[in-house]
Amino acid sequence: MxxxxxxxxxxxxxxxxxxxxxxxxxxxxxxxxxxxxxxxxxxxxxxxSKEHLVQELYIRVQHEHAALARPLLAAEKQLVDRLRVVFETGLRTVGPYRRVAPGFLGAMMPPDSPINPLSEASADARALTVALFREAVDGSEHRLPPSIAGILPDALFGVFLALLLRWTYDSGEGQRQTARLLDTGLRLFAVAQPFLRVPGIRGVATDLLTQIAEVRA
The missing domain is CATH 1.10.10.60 (Homeodomain-like)
Incomplete structure (x- = not known):
């Protein structure tokens, strides 16, 4: 070096x-x-600027997240279980930052903030998270319709941001409310999976996921 x-x-x-x-x-x-x-x-x-260093933090956290998740993904085949791995290891990875998370949240919320996770400046870190969700989807033995599978990882990034928002304000022991919210969402997805092949439902689901995936600052 x-x-x-x-x-x-x-x-x-x-x-x-x-x-x-x-x-x-x-x-x-x-x-x-x-x-x-x-x-x-x-x-x-x-x-x-300090914001450039925040981007370095984002990148490091995403690499740590992937390193924690991949060995666990290798042991799971069901899609819901693989998604649970990515969500839960993501929350575990940001755990050391929970005490200071509200300060970061206040700085990143404005749409024009350079550290907004949905901003162009955050594209590299965002791509790492989306790629991990894509690994979870593509490696599952459950095959989704192509229109769903193609857009789902990008939409899941938005879902993960919403989960992080709940986690930031979850002051209960062990952030159990966040864990319960995640579990409920995954169980709902498991129930919905068989219906995603029904043409009418598939079209609506694809439209909804696309709108979530396209949200940008």
């Missing part, structure tokens, strides 16, 4: 550690530079 790469990694790691400890609002570029032992100008050279 070159000196420049080491410096960039040090700045990134300092930022990600601060996001966990202090949250989004209280993490500043000046603080990141101090903890990485570089000048503020040097920190800005590698990362033009």
């Amino acid at each position: 070159s000196k420049a790469e080491r410096t960039r990694a040090r700045i990134r790691d300092a930022a990600l550690a601060s996001f966990v400890d202090r949250g989004y609002v209280d993490t500043t570029m000046r603080l990141i530079a101090a903890e990485a032992e570089v000048s503020v100008g040097n920190a800005y050279y590698y990362f033009p």
